[in-house]
Amino acid sequence: MTLLDIKNLNLSMRSFEGETQILHGIDLKVERGEIWGMVGETGSGKSLTGLSVSRLIPPATGRYLAGSIEFEGRDVLKAGEKEMRALRGRKIGMIFQDPTTNLNPVFRIGTQLVDVALHAGHADPTVLGLEPGASSRDLKKAAKRVAVEMLDKVGIPKAAERIHDYPHQFSGGMRQRVLIAMAMIGKPDLLIADEPTTALDVSVQAQILKLIHDLVAERNIGVLMITHNLGVVAQICSHVAVMYRGRILERGLVTDVLKKPSHVYTQALLNSIPTAHTKRGELRGLGGVMPEVQ
């Protein structure tokens, strides 16, 4: 069964300027073991595609005009809120861009990690290494143990102690590791990572990408990596989809698309990356503007 199958997704968003259609017929299939990179400029609709998979766009502002998002064969756009909650954190993990704002500042990181683990454990105790039907006391104990293990796994030194620390006591890179641990603690089958390295130092970026890559390889899960950075795509993705103004212009294996881009826009995007061989004055920006999304 296909892990994630997005068919003809059309989404419009409401703001005070009126309703604007953001996604125009997105089609995308993600299988286990594939790391899909979604590239495009700010406002091209790539983040909203990611949020749609977990159905996190508030119904008051976003409206699906057509299409379906099938996760393991079930259409999430037709699922109830309870059903969605069972998927979130357990079947679908998410990582967002800014590690400074995505951790709750007034709680210990352990509290947040354990809560996610507990949620996943309630749905499926085996995630925490327990038999089905385990008591809630056992679940709590196991959640704490697994939280420390997971922190250790994402490379936080002295995980058993640091679990009692607050987010502000960690560096940006370490915080993103904590968020990755939170996203992966429920042993999800699909990971959606929205610009996971954009807010980080270049030196830290590579470490985080390697961490995600290793975890994915170990657990054989599917990944939707949303980024505007073709360098990131080239480093860890197996496939890439290029988005522009709510449409996927071209898709395929990373090696094919980056070497022989067939679309003018992809070529322009590739040309806009400065390399060591770029001469002064040769660097190109892209013309035009994105439609505004609030």
Add this chain to the structure above:
Amino acid sequence: MILYTLRRLILLIPMLIGLTMIVFAIARLLPGDPVALAAGPNATPDVIESVRQEFGLDKSLPQQYWAYVTGLVQGDWGVSIFTRRPVFEDIMTFLPATLELVAAAMLIAIVLGIPLGLAAAVYRNGVVDYLTRTVALGGIAMPRFFLGLLLQLMFVSWLDILPLSGRFPLIEIPPEGPTGIYTIDSIVAGDWYSLTIALQHLALPAFAMSLSPLATIMRMMRASTIEVLQQDFVMTERALGISNTKILFKYVLKNAMTSTLTVIGLYVSWLLGGTVLVETVFDWPGLGLYATQAILSQDFMPVIGVTLVIAMIYLVTMLIVDLLYGVFNPRVRYT
């Protein structure tokens, strides 16, 4: 944190010295002759002069200030020219009544304000939201003394279920106790009859006083909850399957409390300074009425005393708020 508290307490001392200087200066620089007022219209110049000497008003300003401050430290807060009683004793008599009133009002405001503000933020543009916003708008604009009069009109004149004014009926004996706060003293003594009477008298003035802080706390709580709900971490928590109830009552509430806490602290002093209005309406024998009488007869010492007490309570409240702030917000460092 203990060190921080100690340092803050020590820092209070220069604040208090500055405070006494300013209050004393204001009181003495103002025109008006309390001695002439106190001695009466028929007093001869000799009598006025002797009264002046009796209260040390014939000395120079720095001398008077020095005498006052040294007295303060020893518990001698001067003597009221009018009641001829030590100001410190007077204040200790009237302070519990005012504290009882302010505490009751704040309790009502907090117990109602926080849940209502939270509910308004969650059910934005719903019934609760419109209700709380209307109450909030009206509550801030409603003069406490006018609200007090309206409450008297409704609950005393029309419904006749609550006493008009005062703190305890003259024919009854108020509960005796260590605090002087009737509700607490009667609970300590297990005297439920007195407690009922005390609460009946407290209800209307406390409610009249609570509306403004209630409105502000509700507004603040609503606004900060809405702000917190838009934070990135709420999205992360939702995306990882944590239930909305848990997100709201655990993760959002603690964040939203930090800004509300400051408002609560500020209101304690605001209410203390403004009790005079409600005390006038309900003949509540507290600091406000005492200060008003002193002001009307230009009796310096009680005014200075009351002002200092309220300012001190304010400073201590703000210290407590700052310490509590650290409980809600671990990013605060006590250095």
Add this chain to the structure above:
Amino acid sequence: MTSTPTTLPKRDQSARLENWARAFYRFRQSWLSVIGLAIVVMLVAVALFAPLIVPHPEHVAGGTNTAARFTAPGADFWFGTNALGQDVFSLVLVGSQVSLFSGLAVVIIAIVVGGLVGAIAGYFGGWIDEILMRITDLLLTIPSLILAMAVAAALGTGVTNMIIAIAITWWPAYARLVRGEVIGKKEEQFITAAKALGASWPRILGRHILPNIMSPIIVKASLDMGFAVLTVASLGFVGIGVKAPTPEWGTLLSVARADMPDYWWTAVFPGCAIFLAVLAFNLLGDGLRDVMDPKARR
């Protein structure tokens, strides 16, 4: 439709126009502020034309009519009459003069004094800042109503004295506000540029910084107008402030207390006038804040 146009649409709206559109959107959203503005305009009109439109100007001047005392509200006396037989409607209308005028005066004095102190403290920093702000902080800890009462009582009754008394307790808040804003602005490029061109400090403060920090001051002032009206009425209510025969809402209410509950109209109408005025200024201030200072939106 997968082809991409090679030329992309240009941005057709200027940023400024968009800002105005957003501001207008915010104002339209809070229709309450429009109501607030309407009531404020009405109050100002009433205050200006009260002497011309009141039905019983002789009562405003202190005249009495004991034959008609405690007449209930009706066609002759819309708000009824008080213990002296005076028309409450006339008194309330003229009462708006004292309230609005004193409120405005208090806020203006507080802005001028507080603004000056805050601007100097913020601009020069160092020990000047230290001394001025310590005094300001100390004044902020003193209960303002008691201080205002004490000062007003010592100075004696009268509108001017009352205004001075309240303003003494109000300027520190503006000093804090202006100081913070000045500190925020003085490091900006255009100030450095003005300094480099040899502008003097009063000029830099007055011509370059002040116009840039007006928004928060105006917002605070409009909110404070309501509270100033409330404070004026409070002083009147406790018996310190404007004395009869000058009609003032708080004093009217205070006098009427003796006639409660039988002659409720003598108290209820002045009370409602205070409520309405404070409410209107609050609504207006909220609306202005949403438009002028969206970041501080609460």
